[in-house]
Amino acid sequence: MKLHTLVFREIFERKSQLLTSFLAILLGITVIVSIKNISFYSEKAVARELDALGANILVLPKSATLQNYYSADMQDEELPEEYVTILATSGLEGLDNISPKLSAAVSVRGTTCTLTGILPKQEFQSKAAWEGAGIFSRPAGCGVVAQMPGADNTPARETLVRKRVIDTLQPDEALVGSEVAASLSLKENESFDILGRPFRVTALLPQTGTVDDSRIFAHLHSVQELLGKGPVINAVEIVGCCQEISRGLVAKLNQALPDAKVVTVAQVVDTQIKTNSMMAGLSLVFLSIIVLVGGASIANYMYANVYERRREIGTLLALGASPSLVVMMFLFKALLLGIVGGIGGFLLGTVLAAALGPRIANVPVFPMPMLLLWAVLISAAISLVASLLPARNASRLDPCATLQEG
Amino acid sequence: MDNVTLTVGSGEFVSVVGPSGSGKSTLLLVLGGMLTPESGEVEIGGESLYAMSPSNRARVRREKVGFVFQTFNLVPYLTALANVQVPLYLRGKEPAEQIARATELLEQVGLGDRLDHKPSELSVGQQQRVALARMMANDPQIILADEPTGNLDPATGDQILGFLETLNRAGKLVLMVTHDMRAASRAGRILKLKDGRVEELNVADDS
Incomplete structure (x- = not known):
């Protein structure tokens, strides 16, 4: 005979009475686990989709105004290229992609288009001072989600459209927007001149419906030389981690670059923050309901159990059980109920999430x-807290009332 | 109870009689450390029971007091063996020792072949014998019996009284509450509880 023998045998004897409370806690935990599981993968999916929209933070000259997200860099004001170094070495969390740009209107084969200088990843990696910052070697942040198995892999050069950066770009290479390519009849690997300097078309970019379609992208340093402007840029596009943005990343960037203007693309960031907080809010609402319903059900069961067992409790006290042992008997039972309910709820909730996730949220859900x-x-906390008062009452039962009842 | 003063020596067999509601069972619970009196005190071996902490009172009950109830108060979901193991577990005995002692006691009361029966599978007489075996588990010096024969037929009641007498002869103090004068007369001393007061009856005169 041990404490657990007493508890197990009592549970086994009155299992049908315990069933309602067990079901309440089991179903409650099942719902919580399902929501958490589905919302986790749903948030990932949202983050992935938002990532596809591109940069969500822009660094602009102080006097510049943000009229159009896609043409933010097309203004006359300039920033020193040194700002990129400051960002790359800042050690700020949440900077997933950094893309400096310098743009100007140029005439190519008699047609006016926008020439935009960009800095490929290779430049970041080749600079010893930036290597330590490891902007592109950090683990994927919330804004840059790892490719899901089975998803299409975009050709390397075309990631520029989506991620705003590309891996490599040689000084004589150019990426051409779809509209420019059509009007100049440019094809891949074809050579053409920009302001008297020869460039080779390494990729034709897919149509985006934005001003990017009428741009020619080339290496930032080549564009700087062509325009004779020295080490300057018009803007820096950043893919920032939305959670870090909500934790004040913009303020930190403003602090790091006091002479620049740092703005977020509000809609993009807000959408993710709102989605995340809605999911968190929903989980909280359900958790509150579960705590109330599950807790009330267990407390109700425990009170009934104490009432039903008052004679047995009186007998145990008469045999020399201490009041604390009586409390432990009920709390141990509550703990068992909580642990089994928690494990069962996790298993059921995981199965439910895997089954319903693809239908409700349109995302694959994994355990x-x-x-x-x-x-x-x-589960254990709810069960224990709900049982505290009934257990205390049990240990303080009036022996006259419990032992003298026929 | 009002101004009750009672001294019972070790080895005595005392019966407490009185009409229903006179406070017999309450007196038993007060003496057993189960019910704190509004005033006054209970001493066992010179130790004031209600000056102790509840856990110390529980220890005294475990070590020195054995209760027998009219309705046996066996734990319904435990077997006869497990019921007798309970006080041994509360005393801190190891499971193997509990089983050996509980088996020995149940054999003593003639239930060696009913070890694995639950109370609902036993006759009332057998249930009271399990309760007796449970009471004897920790070899208490004081036995407090509340109407131990109240629910039993005369023959089984006699058998239970016989067990109490044997224990008394072995030096145990037995204090038995009953409204059955025939059972009360088996004791060496009879106390009558009336209007909250105790008066001593002459054993020879009473019938």
């Missing part, structure tokens, strides 16, 4: 072992 720990902790 999250971390949720097991949370499920058990929440």
Whole structure:
């Protein structure tokens, strides 16, 4: 005979009465785990989709105004290229992609288009001072989600449209927007001149419906030389991690670059922050309901159990059980109920999320072992807290009332 | 109860009689450290029971007091063996020792073949014998019996009284509450509780 023998045998004897409370906590945890599991993968999917929209932070000269996200760099004001170094070495969390730009209107084969200088990743990696900052070698942040298995891989050069940066770009290479390519009849690997300097078309960019379609992209340093402007840029596009933005990344960037204007593309950032907070809010609402319903059900069961067992409790006290042992008997039972409910709820919730996730949120959902720990902790905590008062009452039962009842 | 003063020595067999509601069972619970009196005190071996902490009172009950109830108060979901193990577990005995002692006691009361029966599978007489075995588990010096024969037929009641007498002869203090004068007369001393006060009856005169 041990404490657990007493508890197990009592549970086994009155299992049908325990069933309602067990179901309440089991279903409650199931719902919580399902929501958490689905919302986690749904947030990932949203982040991935927002990432596809491109940069969400722009660094502009102080006097510049943001009229159009896609043409933010097309203004006369300039910033020193040194700002890119400052950003790359700042150590700020949440900077996933940095893309400096210098643009100017040029005439190519008699047609006016926009020549935009960009800095490929290779430039970041080749500079010893920037290497330590490792902007592009950091683990994928929330704004840059790892490619899902089975998803199409965009050709390397065309990632410029989506991610605003490309890996490599030689001084004589050019990427041509679809509209320019059509009007100049340019084809891949064809050579053409810009302001008297020969360039080779390495890729024709897909149509985007933005001003990018009428741009020719070339290496930033080549454009600077062509325009005779020295080491300057018009803007820096940044893909920032939305969570870090909500934690004040923009203020930190303003602090790092006091002579520049740092703005967020509000709609993009707001959408993700709103989605994330909606999911978090929904989980909180459900958690509150579960705590109330599950807790009330367990407390109700425990009170009924104490009432039903008052004679047995009186007998145990008469046999020499201490009041604390009586409390432990009920709390141990509550703990068991919580642990089993938590594990069961995790398993059921995970299965439910995997089954419903693709239908409700249109995302594939995978098990999250971390949720097991949370499920058990929440379930055990609810069960223990709900049982505290009934257990205390049990230890303080009036022996006259319990032992003299026929 | 009002101004009750009572001294019972070790090895005595005392019966407490009185009409229903006179406070017999309450007196038993007060003496057993289960019910704190509004005033006054209870001493066992010179130790004031209600000056102790609840956990110390529980320890005294475990070590020195054994209760027998009219309705047996066996734990319904435990077997006869497990019921007798309970006080041994509360005393801190190891499971193997609990089983050996509980088996020995149940054999003593003639239930060696009913170890794995639950109370609902036993007759009332057998249930009271399990309760007796449970009471004897920690070899208490004081036995407090509340109407131990109240629910039993005369033959089984006699058998239970016989067990109490045997224990008394072995030096145990037995204090039995009953409204059955025939059972009360088996004790060496009879106390009558009336209007909250205790008066001593002459054993020879009472019937």
